[in-house]
Amino acid sequence: MKQSRLFLALGLGAALGGAAALSLAEPTRRAPAPAAPEPPRGGFPPDPPGNASKKQWVFAVSVKDGKASLPRASSVLVANPTPTVRMMGRFAVEFWVGKELLDRIRFDVPMLDRDPKDRRRGPLRGPDFTHVSTRLTVRMADHPRATFVALVDRATGDVQRFAWPPDAEGRLAPLGAAASRAPASAADAGSPGDAGGSVDAGPSDAAADGR
Numbered sequence: 076m077k078q079s080r081l082f083l084a085l086g087l088g089a090a091l092g093g094a095a096a097l098s099l100a101e102p103t104r105r106a107p108a109p110a111a112p113e114p115p116r117g118g119f120p121p122d123p124p125g126n127a128s129k130k131q132w133v134f135a136v137s138v139k140d141g142k143a144s145l146p147r148a149s150s151v152l153v154a155n156p157t158p159t160v161r162m163m164g165r166f167a168v169e170f171w172v173g174k175e176l177l178d179r180i181r182f183d184v185p186m187l188d189r190d191p192k193d194r195r196r197g198p199l200r201g202p203d204f205t206h207v208s209t210r211l212t213v214r215m216a217d218h219p220r221a222t223f224v225a226l227v228d229r230a231t232g233d234v235q236r237f238a239w240p241p242d243a244e245g246r247l248a249p250l251g252a253a254a255s256r257a258p259a260s261a262a263d264a265g266s267p268g269d270a271g272g273s274v275d276a277g278p279s280d281a282a283a284d285g286r
Contacts, residue, residue, distance in 0.1 A: 125158045125179075131215070165230050166227065178221075
């Protein structure tokens with residue numbers, strides 16, 4: 076009788092120990108990260124031919140907590156007509172007239188994740204670079220037909236539009252809602268490419284606009 080009770084106690088203890096081990100081995104469940112907005116299904120229009128011009132526009136890009144804005148722009152003159160540099164990047168500043176894309180400069184923000192959806196999970200996921208704050212400048216050739224300028228986050232599809240040209244102080248006035256969906260037309264819908272940094276209008280090739 077005592078042996079039966081002993082075996083019963085040992086069996087119960089083993090069962091409880093196994094259940095505890097399984098509960099400890101089960102990984103802690105975390106709430107899923109909120110999904111980032113998707114780019115337009117039709118993709119973005121490809122880079123247009125652009126326009127070579129001695130007059131160049133330098134756009135001040137402000138990034139706060141991973142959100143880019145376009146507060147100001149100023150013009151400079153270069154020695155020779157120069158087209159906008161073509162490169163890859165998560166963000167883009169674009170010249171538009173109506174539904175026609177006239178020119179585009181793409182760029183990446185240093186340290187900011189190129190794709191907010193591409194995040195490693197788990198204890199070894201590393202630091203999160205989705206909330207970077209910084210300032211930079213990008214340069215694009217003047218286009219006389221432009222009627223508004225757009226700041227595009229190609230990873231999320233968010234677009235900010237501004238009246239063009241800027242006011243006398245260089246400020247850009249937002250058009251309509253602060254964010255909307257990018258126009259979907261031609262291909263080029265892939266994730267942002269391996270881009271370089273911003274294209275800054277350095278003093279070596281620029282002078283103040285003589286207007």
